[in-house]
Amino acid sequence: MNKWEIQTSSCKEIPHWLLVLVLIVFSAATLSAQQTVSPLVPKEKVVVAYVPIMKFATLYVAAGRGLFDKYGLDVQIQSVKSGTEVIAFMTQGKVDVGGIAIVASTWNAWAKGMDLKIIAPGALEPIKGSPTKLLVRKDLVDSGKVKTVADLRGMKVAMAGGPGSGGEYLATKALERGKLSIRDVQIVPLSNTDMPAALESKSIDAGILGSPYADQAIGKGVAVPLAEDLTPGAMTVTFVASGKFLKERPEAAKRFVLALMEAARLMQGKEYLSPENIKAYLKFVNTTEDAIRTGEPVIYDPNMEIALESLKDVERVHRENRRTEYTQPIDLKAVTDTSLVEWARSVLGRK
Amino acid sequence: MEHTSRALPKIRASHISKVFSNGKERVEALRDFSLEVQEGEFLCIVGPSGCGKSSFLRILAGLLPASSGTIEIQPGEDPGKPLTSMVFQEYAVFPWKTVLENVGFGLQMRGVPKAERLTIAQSWIERVGLSKFIHAYPHQLSGGMKQRVGIARALASDPEILLMDEPLGALDAQTRTLLQEEILRIWEERRKTVVYVTHSIEEAVLLGDRVVLMTAHPGTQKAVFPIPLPRPRDLKVMATAEFGELTYTIWEALRGEVLKAMKLLGET
Amino acid sequence: MNGKGNPKLLSLLTLLFALWNGCLTLFHGWTAFWWLGLGVDFLLIVGIAELIGKRIPPLYAPLYRRSLSVSFPLLLFLAWELLVRGGVLSPDWFPPPSRIVQALWELITKFDEFSKTSLLGRPWLLLGAAWGNRPETVKELLAESHLYATLMRVFVGFFLGATPGILLGMVMGVSPTIRTMIDATLSAFYVLPKIAIFPIMMLIFPDPFGEGPKIAVVAISVFFLVTINTMVGVRDIEPVYLEAGRNYGASGFRLFYHVILPGALPVVFAGLRIALGTALIVIIAVEFVRAKTGVGFLTFYYWEILSPEKMYAGLVVVMVLGVLLTAGLKKVEQWVMPWRKP
Structure with a gap:
């Protein structure tokens, strides 16, 4: 409470x-909130595993600008390849908090009764102007073959990520605009970097491209956007904590989220590209300053609302895509713990 | 080739030299080695190991070119028959061919029609006592049986000259004796010209009409011993005093060579 | 007593075995010391099996040996099952064999409505479709089967790699000129991890996501292994066979056919066996990341969506495939080389 x-x-x-x-x-x-929350003495160790993408930037800023230290947390950060690994390590007690995408594996973990809770959102998709777009080859548009998303039926559509991934969620949402499912097209799993070339060589007909590859392909004149702002405001990545961590060390968990929220508040508007922040990003993500400056304008909600509606949609899509081992919707109350962000908001005040 | 009425030797090897070299090293295997073998003669070559006797046999067989010198072999009346056939050590029978296929191999390579080839091969297999194993593969046979196959393979192709390269060298003593007896018996039937290389003096004296003693490093001819033991021979001849004397005389001549060879090996 | 096995010792070991496991269970030692527990159990079982082996009459000795080789993996599975049931290993990540078997059964029987595939597909409909001369149906049925996808890639790739591999290997074995020219290049390519050249294969083929690049990496992996082994096989032929062949009048193609080819075959087959295993490893690795069908895809897919039982089931299928393919090649080997000691 x-x-x-x-x-x-x-x-x-x-x-x-x-x-x-x-x-x-x-x-x-x-x-004078900062004064009322005392740092933990002695420092407590929190092991965090994360997939190194910019959407977990609050973590990087909290670590890079000493916010964890301020609350007496010794946060050890490990980068991993996939969220499935993080889930495995969390249930074994080797990792306390994971920065992971909410994908089919996460839902299956919950369906199996694994004790994991969403405690804070990662970055949200922008409401408007997302650089991630559904592109289609220009020649297909010029010849009149493709006018709307619905015309993609049977064509080769590339997406980043495998079955049940966040990429597939994005692809499903894009195809839903044309009342298509991912069954109605030929899905080609392909990394973002390979997509412009694949469009150019006509080995794919369409693809969902992120920044800066979408602009590259459009700039070269090989592709044009067919659908944009595929998932406005969606929460697809979150911080997930193991139930054990929440139960046994609630004070550390609370301070962890508090630091994240403070970090989010240091990243608003122009502050996002402040030199201290950029230094922190570059420490944890394998990218360049330029890429960060031109990267996706995602939302770092200063209030860290856990977007249940968006979560519900992610769950529905993976379940309807039959990537889950269960068929009935999962109770979102059981998999989220909003008390930590609520507490942090009470400390920092709503913004 | 000049033809004369005078009986020419079946084989005339004159001043044969053989040098092996692989860039850095030069090994002189044979130096100025000359030899004549008469038609129907059983000639044995004895010498310490490494004396080039196997090389000489391969030069005779045309498997190895001589570095210098000439070889003349009188062809037989039938040009289709091979000049030489070699009996190697027993592991040289093809493991991937049955006894029948091994024995018929030479005939097959010469293009003898299948039916004829089988008849000839079968008769030779019978003669070496392997009728029961005609369709067996060599891995099913003992060492002695394998060498019977090797001998039958050489004889089946009916060569002008039979070359034998230590054919019994790897066999145990009893098997070797049995096969020596068999070689004697088969040879007496046809009296083919044979050049037989061995390191056993007893074997050479038992089988041969003449024994050529070779020296080592480089291989040259040291002495020739006629063996005046009566033909047809069998193992009984080994019990005679004459056999013992001949063996001892050759051994006396060979001993120095063996010691020299051992010393050379020890030094290098 | 000598060589007969000591009955007292046997009962002592059995007693020790029971005591050790009993104590560990009684004092809850399994959780912390399960590896030590299993290690000691293994040693005790080896001792017991050895002693029993000495008392078995010679007539039944082969049967006893066979039963040992069968029961050891079964014991391993039993230990695994017990460790999971006893709460030592997490059933989420190390599902017990019984659940893996169940998952395997599900993979075989449950048709995945979404991707229209299952592990085996529906081969029983295949015969009818082939009989009725409906090639479209046959194609659709084959596309349903992950196992077929993997096997097809392995077989086609293996054949396409092994055939030129044997030819080039033979030529390199016979001709010193070609050997000196190609040998170093070949060795350089041989060590390349073939999975690393997969992107290049994708660039070469008109359809980068089709079967072409996948079959090509398998073929390339097989090709180098087979070429090198064949060359070694030809070079290692006993010189006396070649001499015998030549002395009896064989030359050119006949020498090759009657002597060089059969003489090199044992080493060629050793190469083929390694190559077949490698083909399976390579295709599973490719399917892990770059395919939408195949046993490797299935295995990785079930890990990615967090269904470990089915991932293990996929691994089991890979292992079974490995055993069956090797056994199959062994049969071919015996058929091609009847002269070899069985």
Whole structure:
């Protein structure tokens, strides 16, 4: 339970002057929040595994700008290849928190009853102007063969990531615009880097390309966008913690999320590209400063709302794609723990 | 070729030399080696190991070119027959061919029609006592049986000259004796010209009409011993005093060579 | 007593075995010391098996040996099952054999509606379709089977790699000129991990995502192995066979056919056996990341969507494939070389 709830629930039995007093004290506490949350002594170790993409930038800033240190956390960060590995390590107690995409494997893990909880969102997809687009070969548009997404039926559509991946979610969402499923086209798993060349050599007809490859392909004149802003505002990557960590070391978990949220607030607007932040990004993601500057304008929600509606849609898509080993929807309450972000918001105040 | 009425030797090897070289090293295997073998003669060559006797046999067989010198072999009346056939050590029978196929191999290569080839091969297999194993593969045979196949293979192709390269060298003592007896018996039937290389003096004296003793490094002819033991021979001859004397005389001549060869090997 | 096995020792070992396992279970030692427990169990079982072996009458000795080789893997599975059931190993990540068998059964019987595939497909419909001369149906049925996809890639790739490999190897074995020219280049290519050249293969073929590049990497892996082994096989032929062949009048093609080819065959087959194993390893690795069908794809897919039982089931299929393919090649070997000691 968080402090805010305890204090409001008890307000009925106490006199009004006391309530006023409490309110004054509380707002004072909010203004100087950082002082009220004490660092852990001695420092506690938190092992974090993450897939090295920019969408976990809050983690990099929290680590790179000393926010974890401030709260007495000794955060050890390991990069991994796939989320499945992170899940395996978390259930074995080798990893406390994972920065992973919510994909078919995550849902299957929950269906198996593995004790994992979403504790904070990663970056959200932008509402408008996402550089990730569904592109189609220009010659197919010029010849009038493809006018809408629905015309892609039976064609070769490339996506990054394998079956049940985030890439497949994106592809499904794109094809849904033309009332197609991924069964109605020939899906070609291909890395983003290979896609412009594949479009040029006509070995694929369409593809879902991210930054900067989409612009590359369009610039070369080999492809044109067929659908844009495929998943506005979607939450596809999250921070997931093991149940053991949450139960046994709640204070460390709370401070971990607090640091993340503080980091998110250091990344708003122009601050996103501040030299300190860029230094932090480059420490954890294998990329260049240029790539970061021109990269996807994703949303780092300063309030870290866990977007349940978006989560529900991700779950539905993977289940309907039959990438899951179960058939009934999963109860999202059971797989999320919003109390940590709520607490952090109460400490930092809503923005 | 000049033809004269005078009986020419079946083989005339004159001043044969053979040098092996592989860039850095030069090994002189034979130096100025000359030899004549008469038609129907059983000639044995004895010498310490490495004396070039096997090389000489391969030069005779045309498997190895001589570095210098000439070889003359009188062809027989039938030009289709091979000049030489070689009996190697027993492992030289083809493991991938049956006894019948091995024995018929030479005939097959010469293009003898299948039916004729089988008849000839079968009769030779019978003569060396392997009728029961006619369709067996060599891995099913003992060492002695394999060498019977090797001998039958050489004889079946009916060569002008039979060359034998230590054919019994790798066999155990009993098997060797049995096969020596068999070689004697078969040879007496046809009296083919034979050049037989061995390191056993007893074997050479038992089988040969003449024994040529070779020296080593380089291989040259040291002495020739006629063997005046009566023909047809069998193993009984080994019990005679004459056999013992001949063997001892050759051994006396050979001993120095063997010692020299051992010393050379020890030094290098 | 000598060589008969000591009955007292045998009962002592059996008692020790029971005591050791009993104590570990009683004092909950398995969780911490399961590897030590299994290690000691293994040694005790070896001792017991050795002692029993000495007491077995010679008549039944071969039967006893065979039963040992069969029961050892079964014991391993039993140990695994017990470790999982006893809570020592996590059933999520090391599912017990019983669940793997169940998953395997599911892979075989359950038709995946989404991708329209299953592990084996529906081969029983195949015969009818072939009989009824419906090539379209045959094609569709084959496309359903992951096993067929893998086997087809292995077989076609193996054949396309082994045939030129044997030819070139023979030529290199016979001709010193060609050998000196090609040998170094060949050795250089031989060590390349073939999976690393997969992207290049994709560039070469008109359809980079079709079967072409996959078959090509298999063929290339097989080709180098077979070429090198064949060359060695030809070069290692006993010189006396060649002398015998030539002395009896064989030359040119006849020498090759009657002497060189059969003489090199044992080493060629040794090369083919390694190449077949490698072909399987390579195609599974390629399927892991670059295919939409095949046993390797299936295995990795079930790991990626977090269904470990089925991943293990996929691995089991790969192992069974390996055993069967090797055994099959052995049969071919015996058929081609009846002269070899069995």
